[in-house]
Amino acid sequence: MSIDMAQFIDAFLEESFEGLERMETELLALDGGDPETLNTIFRCAHSIKGGAGTFGFGAISGFTHGVETLLDRMRNGEQEAAPETVNLLLRAVDTLRAQLHAARDGGEADAAEVAEVRTLIEAHLGDAAPASEAGTPPAVDGDDGIDTSSGAHDGGPRGWRIHFQPYADLMRTGNDPLRMFEVLEELGTLSVHCETDRLPDNADAFDPEDCHLAWTLELEGDATRDQVQEVFEWVEDECDLLIEPLDADSEPTTEAPPLTPEPAEMGATTPRPPEASAARGGSGNRGAESSSMRVNAGKIDALIDMVGELVITQSMLTDISEQLEEDPSKMEAQIERLRTGLGELERNTRELQESVMSIRMVPIAQVFNRFPRLVHDISGQLGKQIELTLKGEYTEVDKTVMEHLGDPLVHLVRNAVDHGIEMPEERAAAGKPETGQVTLEAFHRGGNVVIEIRDDGKGMDADRILAKARDAGLVGPNQHLDRHEILQLVFEPGLSTADQVSDLSGRGVGMDVVKKNIRGLGGNVELESEPGKGSRLTIRLPLTLSIMDGQLLKIGDETFVIPLIAIVESLQTLPESVKQAFGKLPLYRLRDEYIPIVDLAALFGRTEPSPLPERALLVVAEADDQRVALRVDDLLGQQQVVIKTLETNFRKVPGTAGATILGDGQVALILDIAGIARMASGRDTRAA
Amino acid sequence: MANDATQSIHDPATAGEDQYLTFILAEEEYGVDILRVQEIKGWERPTPLPNTPDYIRGVINVRGMIVPIIDMRMRFGMEPMDYGPTTVVIMLRVVGEERERVMGVVVDAVSEVYSIGADNLQPAPDFGTRIGVNFVRGLATVEEQMILVLDIDTLLGPGLIASTDAIEAEATA
CATH class of the missing domain: 3.30.565.10 (Histidine kinase-like ATPase, C-terminal domain)
Incomplete structure (x- = not known):
């Protein structure tokens, strides 16, 4: 196929992980084999199998096939949803997850574990198969017990005869028989016979979007049954499909390949130690940070609407500036419009910010x-x-x-x-x-x-x-x-x-x-x-890490931001409450507590320490159960600030929790109160 | 032209040659790989960072990104200069082991763009201990002018971060 599949693999993996989580959730909720729940679990397994096959993860596809067969039997009532079966399936989910992780990261899944679980599943299937007797390999097909042991894998038929009768809505689901035939053709010499007897006689009854045709295909060559079956992977549920070896005219078999567990393996299966499964449930793998995320489409639509409004506001402002240029005499009226426009712009920006933030929000x-x-x-x-x-x-x-x-x-x-x-x-x-x-x-x-x-x-x-x-x-x-x-x-x-x-x-x-x-x-x-x-x-x-309420303040001629949540109170010093320790460490007595006064300008190496003026402005802030009183020169407004890290282009700077951009485009540092308390309690930190 | 191996930008660049943007520091000419130059801005007052070396002038806002600004004269221990109308800040992409950083360097003025072949870069002589040679990629001669070609990944990379980390360690000790 000419399409580069690699681009879809990520999507497949992501969907598969979600599918596995779904399977797990539903398996745990599976109470006595509710058919609807079983169907959901089956569908998840089915998609993973199909996808894995398409993207060339043969081992995963093969493994999932066993799981799928087991699930299929359960939903057909041939197998009981007993707790040990559910536990086995949960374990299979873990194994699959490990295999998919390995596929994603290019590593190797634990082969022994995979083989063991696979054997267990096959043994489980063997147990339930009606024809199986202890000691004899149950050579039966999963679905209907028709003997397939004379199948293609060993003997080597000339090829395959495929009876393919799609349901009427096959094409509506985006599947195209022609494509599948083209793929089949790559596997060998293909002859196609089309059966038209399902075509309605009456033109009124003919819906061009329905599939009225059926085909009998003969594929000569050494393709395996699995290869043929893979072609029909995606349409299994939407057609009647019969694949039979070309030699054997009389013995039609159904699609599912035989699962033939060895008696020795059955004997060797041991119950799984529960500790391992408990450990797996909490393993860190699932907590891995993903670089892509799914976003509710509604949020994107809201965003697009807002950008639309922003564009309208922008053109309105452009219009005002043009009008002002053309006719400066109408200044007054235009300024009024300008104010309205700017008000709009402010509202748009705020809403836009909120929606962009909401995109990062995911359900817990x-x-x-x-x-x-x-x-x-x-x-x-x-x-x-x-x-x-x-x-x-x-x-x-x-x-x-x-x-x-x-x-x-x-x-x-x-x-x-x-x-x-x-x-x-x-x-x-x-x-x-x-x-x-x-x-x-x-x-x-x-x-x-x-x-x-x-x-x-x-x-x-x-x-x-x-x-x-x-x-x-x-x-x-x-x-x-x-x-x-x-x-x-x-x-x-x-x-x-x-x-x-x-x-x-x-x-x-x-x-x-x-x-x-x-x-x-x-x-x-x-x-x-x-x-x-x-x-x-x-x-x-x-709620979010990237926006916070901040208090703007001036120290020297620089503006800093303090997280509002850290501020205990702001006060003007009373001379009698300022105390000294060791002759140089000023403390402020606030009610029953002595709080160290921090001269930030000195701490940050901007100026020499200066004596506290008679009536100084202090901001008492708290973090990690430590309080400090920051000497500030002026308190400015409070506003929401967007936190930017200094580490993107530089590194962490002690005493700061990042930076933000103020309305005038200037950068203001956000103070890290805990860090400042640590710096202040350390030695004199004016860097040499 | 005494050295035919170097060409001005006006000649078509030939294979095996890299283009360098040069800038002036106290009448000396320095070059950086032009592919690393993100943009050139006029000087604006940065917001100073606490307890960092003098040559780290602070951070500025470049379209919502916080970018540190490094004074090259001070970095090289040269006489500092007052910032004037021709003072420019060259925004450079610095490739580190973990990620790329954008940093601005303050220089006296931007000069030229030259194509210089790798063969024509002479290894740097030993400048002594004061200036490490490891961030000089080599010396080239263009129109009798010496150009010091800088390896910005070394100059502005882990070395610079580490030197400030040492101060951080001191500050938090």
């Missing part, structure tokens, strides 16, 4: 969807009964936020399942239902995305946490903490609740790392828990 379902599988696997492994409820999956978050949310969430959900929910008997003894509830919920609240992980398990023992924290030296012997404060200690590094570590948790990601990751996204995480009743983790994240 993309992260949530991995959890049913995770919970299914872990609870199976631990012998717990757990019902996972997902709420608010369509809450939208920034793509980058979402990509970095996966691992912390996996850890937290794992914790809830592993440590939170008790064993069924323990729950029964406590008078709770045996099935534990874990809820994952996302919603918007006040410019933030909130994600809650709730469980109705045993909750956290505050006394034990406190005791551990005291042992670890995190809390002084006389320090008093309330219950809420104690609970937050679990996020501290060094507080390992070591006696809880099982093979599930303790995978190197501690709660402190979870907190750090979420902090890194500009959010925070809190724990609430009640013994015997359960725990609730609340993660708050900014």
Whole structure:
């Protein structure tokens, strides 16, 4: 074929990954073999098989074929949707995912695993085949039991006779028989006989878009059955197809190739250790950042509309300027129009900005969807009964936020399942239902995305946490903490609740790392828990990482931006509240607290440190539980700023969290309060 | 022309020759690969960055992109010059290991475009320790003028970042 297929491979892979996720979701929801669900799963497998065949991933296509056959039997009621069958299919999904990853990254899938799963599937098919008896290879075809062992693979018929009778709407689905024949022709000598007896006699009944023809094709040559079948890959469901060896006139066989498991392999199959499957459910592969994204078409349409409005506004402004040139006497009226026009422009720009931002927003379902599988696997492994409820999956978050949310969430959900929910008997003894509830919920609240992980398990023992924290030296012997404060200690590094570590948790990601990751996204995480009743983790994240509310301020003749969220208060100094430590470190006494005063101009190496004037302007800001009072010369307005990183063309600059472009085109640095607090608490940092 | 191996831009470029944009620093002529030149802008006051070496003048906004500006005279330890109407900023694409960066260099003026064959680039002599030779691709002679052809990936690449990183490490220590 002359078309370069490479350009479609990415799309195929992306769709296949989505298909696999769909399969997984539906498999978990598969309750006793609901035919509609089975159909969906089958279709996903079918598309992957077809695509893989088209793009030359023979191994994947072959592997999926077995899966597809198994699914086909299940939907035909020939095979029960028993839990072990579902688990096998889930494992096959994992294997397929690994194979597709390998195809994408040019690596190698674990061949042993692939072969093992394949054997298991074939064994499974063998079990269910009516003709199979222990010890004899069930040489039966998947669909109807007609003997195909005399088939093409070994003997070598002269070629194939293909009876191809498309359904009437074949061409409406974009398939063209002629194309397929052309491909067949490449495989050998092709003779085509067209059967016209389905053509309607009455011209009125003739719909030119329907396919009324059927064909009998004879293909001579050494093409294999698989090759012939591949040609009809995409139309299997839209035609009656019969492929038979040219020699054997009497024994027509159907399309599916034989699956002939070896008895030895059947004997060798072992049940899969559940740990492996649990590990896979949470593996990092799926969290990989993708460089392309799918966008809701509605968002693009809205964007196009807005650009249209922008163009109209622009031509209006052009018109005003022309009119002004032609007739300066009507200045007054034109200026009024100009004002209106600029107002329009401002509105257009703001809306455009909002829509462009919204394109980066993706439903959190993309992260949530991995959890049913995770919970299914872990609870199976631990012998717990757990019902996972997902709420608010369509809450939208920034793509980058979402990509970095996966691992912390996996850890937290794992914790809830592993440590939170008790064993069924323990729950029964406590008078709770045996099935534990874990809820994952996302919603918007006040410019933030909130994600809650709730469980109705045993909750956290505050006394034990406190005791551990005291042992670890995190809390002084006389320090008093309330219950809420104690609970937050679990996020501290060094507080390992070591006696809880099982093979599930303790995978190197501690709660402190979870907190750090979420902090890194500009959010925070809190724990609430009640013994015997359960725990609730609340993660708050900014809606987007690229825009924030900022306070503009002047230091010297430079403009800086401070994240509004970091500002505690702005104040004018009272001389009696300014204190000194070690003769040179100024502190400001704000109510009961001493806050270091930072001379930013000096800290940034712009000027020599200068004494604090009598009445100075201070902005008290907080980050990472540290407060600093910045000396500023003037407070300017507040506005939304678009955050740009300095790292694109330079590198990270300590004390800054990036830069933004002001209305006049000038660049203003965004202050990183946590960084400034660190710099200020370090030694004199005026770089030599 | 004493050296026929070099040609002005007006002659058709022949195979094996690269084109270089030259600029002036204190009456000396320097060349950079013209394919790396993104644009040439007039001088505008950049926003200074905290705790960076003097030669990093700050950052400016180039159509929504934040671009650092490096003063070449200061980078080479030459006498700094007041910025005037002919002072220009050459935007260069710097290719690093991980990604491309865009950086602006401040020079006295832009001069010419020359085609120089690789054969006619002489290796740079040892300039001593003050100026590393590793960012000089070679010396060429055009119309009796010496041109120092610079390797901007080395000059503005990891070396420059590393030298500022050292300061960062110091600042956060």
